[in-house]
Amino acid sequence: MDSRRKNAPFLVQGGEKANLREAVPCSPALALVIPTLREARNIRPLMGRVRAALDPSGIAYEVIVVDDDSRDGIDEIIADLASEDPRIRLIVRTSERGLAGAVLRGWAESDAKLLAVMDADLQHPPELLPKLWAELDRGADLVVGSRYANGGCMRGWKLVRQLISRIAIWMTLPVQRTGIRARDPMSGFFMVRRACIDRIELQKSGFKILLEILARAEIRSVVEVPFNFGRRYAGASKATMRVAVDYVALLVRLYRQKGRTPSEAEREVAASSLRRGQEAVGS
Ligand SMILES: Nc1nc2c(ncn2[C@@H]2O[C@H](COP(=O)(O)OP(=O)(O)OP(=O)(O)O)[C@@H](O)[C@H]2O)c(=O)[nH]1
Numbered sequence: 186m187d188s189r190r191k192n193a194p195f196l197v198q199g200g201e202k203a204n205l206r207e208a209v210p211c212s213p214a215l216a217l218v219i220p221t222l223r224e225a226r227n228i229r230p231l232m233g234r235v236r237a238a239l240d241p242s243g244i245a246y247e248v249i250v251v252d253d254d255s256r257d258g259i260d261e262i263i264a265d266l267a268s269e270d271p272r273i274r275l276i277v278r279t280s281e282r283g284l285a286g287a288v289l290r291g292w293a294e295s296d297a298k299l300l301a302v303m304d305a306d307l308q309h310p311p312e313l314l315p316k317l318w319a320e321l322d323r324g325a326d327l328v329v330g331s332r333y334a335n336g337g338c339m340r341g342w343k344l345v346r347q348l349i350s351r352i353a354i355w356m357t358l359p360v361q362r363t364g365i366r367a368r369d370p371m372s373g374f375f376m377v378r379r380a381c382i383d384r385i386e387l388q389k390s391g392f393k394i395l396l397e398i399l400a401r402a403e404i405r406s407v408v409e410v411p412f413n414f415g416r417r418y419a420g421a422s423k424a425t426m427r428v429a430v431d432y433v434a435l436l437v438r439l440y441r442q443k444g445r446t447p448s449e450a451e452r453e454v455a456a457s458s459l460r461r462g463q464e465a466v467g468s
């Protein structure tokens with residue numbers, strides 16, 4: 186196993202009075218996965234803001250950073266952060282690449298019932314996490330941090346990129362399902378109930394895992410929470426031409442699969458890969 190798991194997840198008890206010295210080993214309710222590829226310069230400010238946002242809420246959470254062997258010093262930074270907060274851990278993948286696969290790997294390393302993902306570059310405001318969580322708590326199956334819900338925006342973005350983004354979203358309309366459509370199906374900032382995805386096998390390649398969840402998962406309700414998608418804090422974008430090609434391939438596959446329910450075989454594969462992930466966590 187290539188993970189460098191340093192500590193078991195911990196539940197912090199006591200809500201606002203939470204004190205790490207009082208932490209007891211226990212399954213967290215929420216697993217927040219942060220996929221990283223050369224994001225060392227962003228990770229410390231991001232973690233500071235995540236902890237400042239979530240700690241006062243009393244949510245029992247863990248943060249799993251899944252890095253694709255960036256070798257940019259992120260392991261030392263996470264080790265330092267984890268030494269004072271055991272809810273933070275790092276998995277380094279050395280033999281696999283890809284955003285969606287990294288997210289799935291992080292989720293498989295946890296047994297939390299609520300799963301979340303956000304980018305490392307501070308384009309997704311961590312301050313919104315309690316609001317997303319509150320919507321799940323109120324009963325939603327999927328909560329999306331949304332640039333296109335009323336009140337959301339892409340401030341500072343060039344018109345051409347905004348236009349491309351809108352066209353890409355328009356192309357998703359045929360694969361999204363009536364009643365559970367999201368205005369921002371390409372968002373990388375969302376929370377979902379594990380129970381809604383654990384019987385389907387999600388694709389490891391590609392960038393847009395939310396779209397596949399919207400198209401195929403057992404979701405009954407979606408809530409969008411608006412936010413301002415700003416510019417990345419430091420480092421370079423990984424949204425390359427390859428990402429665009431993968432996106433079109435995903436759309437084609439979803440168009441083809443539309444209307445089909447997951448086969449028994451697929452359910453079995455998904456269940457066994459999840460079991461493997463959970464066994465790895467326990468080992
Ligand atoms: N583990 C892993 N993480 C990735 C990979 N590709 C991208 N990421 C991470 O996924 C998140 C989103 O990537 P970004 O480059 O910010 O993509 P974007 O937000 O669409 O593009 P910008 O707006 O230009 O930042 C970031 O945290 C990246 O570090 C990958 O192959 N593996």
Ligand SMILES: [Mg+2]
Nearest residue numbers: 304306308417
């Ligand atoms: Mg980004």
